[in-house]
Amino acid sequence: MKLNPYLSFNDECEAAFKFYEQCLGGKIDSMMTYGESPMAEQTPPEKLDKIMHASLIVGDTVLMGSDAPPQMFEKPQGFSVSLLFTDPVEAERIFDALAENGTVQMPLQETFWASRFGMLVDRFGTPWMINCDLPA
Incomplete structure (x- = not known):
């Protein structure tokens, strides 16, 4: 089993994932808009360029996300994406x-x-x- 965080955005998924790609040193594996999907005909015109699904590979982890469908976005609460480091300099940079x-x-x-x-x-x-281990 693998556990991968899935983030919802209020029409900022593309910008967020491009930022995370650069910041975390990952690689965007996929990014599909609602307009590129089989749901294009059921999507309001102003949402066609928004992200239906994105995935970012960072090491052996995949971060996934999308822009929430209209009227469905809820502010994230009750969780954090946790990053574990062994190098304090890298932890500070991130x-x-x-x-x-x-x-x-x-x-x-x-x-x-x-x-x-x-x-x-x-x-x-x-x-x-952001967590960086104590030296051994």
């Missing part, structure tokens, strides 16, 4: 990139369990936790 134009909930700092830990909500509304 935290800073995701935090740009977002909201830092807990600054990246040393804790009793981690050399770095921080929480934020990025500019697209996705909650993240």
Whole structure:
């Protein structure tokens, strides 16, 4: 079994996934608009260029997402996408990139369990936790 996060966006999926691709060093594997899908005829014209499904490969993990259908978007709550690092410099780089134009909930700092830990909500509304292991 594999567990992959699936994120919903309010018409910002394409921008978010392009940002995540660059920020996380991944590769967008697929990105289909509603207009390219078999549901094109049932989609309002203003939504045809919005993303029906996207997938981003980061290492051995796949992050997936889409723009929520009209009137179906709900603000993300009750979860975070958690990233685990072994290199504090890389953890800081990713935290800073995701935090740009977002909201830092807990600054990246040393804790009793981690050399770095921080929480934020990025500019697209996705909650993240950045954790960097203590040295062995």
